[in-house]
Every structure is written in structure tokens, then in C-alpha cells.
Amino acid sequence: MKKHNFSAGPCILPQEVLQKASEAIINFNNDNLSLIEISHRSKPFVNVMEKARSLALELLGLEGKGYQALFLQGGASTQFLMSAYNLLETKAAYLNTGTWSDKAIKEAKLFGEIVEVASSKDKNFTYIPKDYTIPSDADYFHCTSNNTIFGTQMKHFPKTNVPVVCDMSSDIFSRQLDFSKFDLIYAGAQKNMGPAGATLVVVKEETLGKVSRTIPSMLNYQVHISKDSMFNTPPVFPVYVSMLTLEWLKNLGGIAAIEKINEQKAALLYGEIDRNPLFNGVVATEDRSHMNATFTLATDELKDTFDTMWKEAGVNGLNGHRSVGGYRASMYNALPLESVQVLVDVMQQLEKRA
Numbered sequence: 001m002k003k004h005n006f007s008a009g010p011c012i013l014p015q016e017v018l019q020k021a022s023e024a025i026i027n028f029n030n031d032n033l034s035l036i037e038i039s040h041r042s043k044p045f046v047n048v049m050e051k052a053r054s055l056a057l058e059l060l061g062l063e064g065k066g067y068q069a070l071f072l073q074g075g076a077s078t079q080f081l082m083s084a085y086n087l088l089e090t091k092a093a094y095l096n097t098g099t100w101s102d103k104a105i106k107e108a109k110l111f112g113e114i115v116e117v118a119s120s121k122d123k124n125f126t127y128i129p130k131d132y133t134i135p136s137d138a139d140y141f142h143c144t145s146n147n148t149i150f151g152t153q154m155k156h157f158p159k160t161n162v163p164v165v166c167d168m169s170s171d172i173f174s175r176q177l178d179f180s181k182f183d184l185i186y187a188g189a190q191k192n193m194g195p196a197g198a199t200l201v202v203v204k205e206e207t208l209g210k211v212s213r214t215i216p217s218m219l220n221y222q223v224h225i226s227k228d229s230m231f232n233t234p235p236v237f238p239v240y241v242s243m244l245t246l247e248w249l250k251n252l253g254g255i256a257a258i259e260k261i262n263e264q265k266a267a268l269l270y271g272e273i274d275r276n277p278l279f280n281g282v283v284a285t286e287d288r289s290h291m292n293a294t295f296t297l298a299t300d301e302l303k304d305t306f307d308t309m310w311k312e313a314g315v316n317g318l319n320g321h322r323s324v325g326g327y328r329a330s331m332y333n334a335l336p337l338e339s340v341q342v343l344v345d346v347m348q349q350l351e352k353r354a
């Protein structure tokens with residue numbers, strides 16, 4: 001039986017997507033060739049790329065609104081510098097909500113002045129700063145919608161006249177937002193979309209072409225747009241699996257439908273964390289992530305017992321990030337509600353036993 005996979009990333013994908021993807025490795029499109037041994041310029045793969053790009057825009061409600069979707073390589077980590085390379089002329093504003101924002105800031109500093117508008121470092125990134133001002137002369141404002149490591153999630157985005165850039169790696173396609181408020185969205189595929197190796201970039205075209213520096217081709221969004229996301233050989237397998245996941249999501253009813261399920265999963269687990277005296281939530285209640293729930297045991301003495309119990313129940317990937325400790329239950333789109341129930345049952349059994 002498949003394990004209940006709470007891994008933070010790479011993470012769980014829908015079983016039917018894995019099934020279709022594995023079939024395509026042997027025989028894609030009934031051509032008696034593998035998906036990964038045909039030309040990326042062949043019609044069947046060009047169709048895959050086109051479909052993946054259009055599904056991404058469709059699900060985000062951005063079709064016909066001046067946006068382009070690209071599937072690039074180098075992970076979200078490359079987007080930390082690529083976004084700045086393409087958009088930062090003199091000064092940019094960054095909200096620091098932890099590790100990923102920190103890394104984005106470090107890269108952006110190579111290209112101009114970075115104003116850190118607020119940081120939650122004072123409390124080890126266990127909350128989302130709320131009161132801050134974005135300089136109106138900034139080239140853009142950058143934020144991380146969901147902090148995968150600490151388990152915080154932005155529920156509100158600031159109103160600002162400057163372009164908004166957002167790292168949505170760990171909560172893209174998980175909840176409804178007005179995505180047209182964002183000028184650039186990027187997300188590594190391996191959290192909520194597909195295998196590692198592809199990064200989705202959604203960019204409003206009018207935001208581009210405004211910096212004076214020369215941008216190397218591979219790092220230039222406009223080059224990738226002009227080549228329909230095929231400037232060089234794209235990561236064909238991750239793009240194909242992402243396309244299958246986006247199809248699965250569309251058939252399910254899109255983001256509105258998955259958001260409801262994600263809310264149920266989060267309510268179930270956080271409800272138990274709050275009710276059960278043996279567990280404590282790590283982050284401020286109003287900033288709790290619906291994707292990554294972080295919690296600790298009230299007493300370390302129960303650690304070995306709890307660890308044995310959840311592993312025996314078929315739960316995988318519950319250990320917290322090495323920089324935080326404790327536990328982290330990642331509940332990405334493909335994780336069924338039943339898996340969360342299994343974890344909650346284990347937490348209740350521990351309480352009875354203790």
C-alpha cells in the first residue's frame with residue numbers, strides 16, 4: 001500500500017499522474033517511443049509544452065491578461081537571481097519571512113539596493129510581518145507566499161503601486177488569489193506540480209524590458225517567451241508530469257475545488273494540534289500555513305514512541321526541517337484527507353497511551 005506521504009519536497013503527486021507518467025516513459029502517444037527519447041521539437045512534445053503553459057494560465061485565471069507562462073530550469077533558486085536580473089534597475093523592496101526570502105535577498109543584492117521592508121527574524125520566522133511600508137520608488141516588491149520550512153503563509157498581500165514578485169513554490173495552485181495582482185510568480189515544480197527539474201514562471205509581459213543592463217540569453221525572460229519556452233532543450237519529463245497534474249487539477253474543479261479540500265485538511269490537523277495537550281503548534285495561529293503544518297511534542301520523552309507509531313501507520317516525511325526541528329506535515333494538493341486522518345489518529349493514540 002502507498003505510504004501517507006507528508007514529505008515537504010519533492011512531494012506527493014496524484015497516483016493517476018504517476019501511472020500515466022510511467023506509461024509515457026515506455027510508450028508515449030502510442031508511437032512506440034519513450035517520452036524521454038523523442039525530439040522536444042516533435043509535434044507530440046510541442047503539444048505537451050503548449051498545454052502545460054496554457055493550463056497554468058487558465059487555472060490561475062490569467063488567460064488573455066497579458067501574461068506568459070514558462071517552464072524553465074535551475075529551480076526556484078535560479079529565479080532568486082533571474083527575477084532581479086530582469087527587473088531590478090536601482091532599488092527593490094523585500095519582505096523577509098525566512099530562509100527562502102533570505103536567499104532571494106542575497107542574490108538580488110548583486111544587482112542593486114535592497115530594502116528589507118520587514119523581517120520576522122526576531123521570532124525565528126514564526127509569524128508574517130504585517131505593518132510595513134513599500135517605498136513607492138522601488139522597482140518591485142518581492143515576497144514568499146508560503147514559508148515551507150517554518151510553516152507560515154501570507155493570507156494578505158500588501159496594496160502597492162509597484163510590481164509584485166512572488167515566490168509561490170510551496171503553495172501555487174493550492175488556494176484562490178487574485179493572481180492578476182502579481183507581475184511575476186515563480187514556483188519550483190517539486191512542491192505542488194511535478195518532479196524536480198522544472199520551474200514555472202508566470203510573468204506579465206509589460207513588466208519586462210525596463211532594465212538597462214544586458215541580460216544573458218538563458219537568464220532573459222523575453223528570450224524564453226520569444227522561443228515559446230523552448231530556447232534550449234526543456235526538461236521534458238518534469239514538464240509532462242506538471243501538465244498531467246494541472247489536467248488532474250482542472251478535472252477536479254480547479255483551484256476553487258482543491259482549496260476547499262486543503263482547508264479541510266488544515267482544519268483537521270491544526271484542530272488536533274490545538275486540542276491534544278501533547279502537541280504545540282510552532283507558528284502564530286493567524287499565519288499558519290495550509291500546506292506545511294509545523295508542530296512540536298510537549299515532552300521530548302515521547303519522541304521515540306511517537307516516531308515509531310507514525311512510521312508503523314505508514315506515514316512518511318514528518319520530520320521538521322533540519323533548521324527548525326520538531327515535526328512538519330506537508331499537505332500539498334495531492335495528499336488525501338484520509339492521510340491526515342491517519343496522522344490525527346496516531347496523535348490521539350499517543351495521548352491515550354501517555
Ligand SMILES: *Cc1c(COP(=O)(O)O)cnc(C)c1O
Nearest residue numbers: 075076077100148167169170188
Ligand atoms: C523549495 C523552495 C525553494 C527552492 O526551490 P529549488 O527548486 O530547490 O531551487 C524556493 N522557495 C520556496 C518557497 C521553496 O519552498
